């Protein structure tokens with residue numbers, strides 16, 4: 001492999017006079033963490049694991065209220081540490097959810113590839129078009145998109161975003177072909193219950209928050225049916241979690257070309273159960289992985305996420321899981337021209353992982369929970 005500047009110039013085999021001996025390592029394209037919330041990194045160890053999602057949400061909301069200023073130095077410092085941790089564990093591109101856009105300058109300064117999703121919530125928002133217009137203006141203020149960093153609008157979840165706000169976010173997405181968007185979908189049983197009958201823990205919470213409205217009528221179907229009917233889903237929208245997806249949901253997502261981003265460690269942490277990862281693949285859906293935030297996972301190491309995914313999906317090939325954590329993530333974030341594979345023309349965002357003597361199945365070894373000490377960035381050699 002020959003590098004020129006920050007690009008891969010050639011890939012081939014045979015002797016090369018100025019070759020660098022790397023030792024017993026595997027070279028990988030940098031991993032893609034397709035779903036995280038770096039701005040929540042300050043919540044590490046502040047929100048304990050839960051057996052009920054709604055309880056985890058309540059503790060999360062209470063913890064966030066203790067840090068009302070989005071530019072609180074403690075928030076920024078923790079986000080910076082999160083970025084450093086992602087890099088140290090071999091991640092070169094992130095799909096970062098932000099409600100405040102404070103991570104944009106940090107990501108840009110760090111040179112980490114990022115698609116920042118400026119995530120909107122509003123179950124009872126009186127003027128969704130205006131809301132989206134304002135958010136678009138704020139996204140523009142944080143700088144022009146470039147090869148490393150883009151910002152677009154995203155919806156939080158069906159229980160926190162009104163149909164009108166979904167439509168306005170979708171209209172913004174349609175305003176420019178390169179944009180992608182994201183939504184948390186099919187995460188908890190409570191979400192299914194709420195969309196089916198308009199009852200349960202979400203209804204109670206929305207009432208407590210004073211945002212419940214009788215104008216909202218339960219759509220009656222599954223989360224996927226709901227958003228497909230609203231016209232929100234297509235190949236430019238990633239859906240995160242999918243723990244509760246049925247076979248029918250997965251068939252719909254496949255036909256629409258939607259990527260599911262799975263965060264299996266987070267799912268267990270927040271008490272929603274394990275995602276049906278093998279079904280995702282068996283149904284032919286595009287799958288990427290993410291760690292989710294440090295409020296629901298112990299670290300931002302994508303190799304740890306892969307190790308957990310491997311345990312949940314023993315029948316999926318190691319190669320397929322690795323492709324999800326690289327190319328599929330890059331594609332879902334709209335960065336496949338620069339990231340995700342080792343190919344001439346792509347960015348030389350490459351890592352090496354040390355392979356101990358005696359390892360014969362290298363792909364399987366990469367799913368064993370690689371730690372930062374074994375990872376190096378190739379450009380630093």
Ligand SMILES: [Zn+2]
Nearest residue numbers: 037184292293
């Ligand atoms: Zn999330």
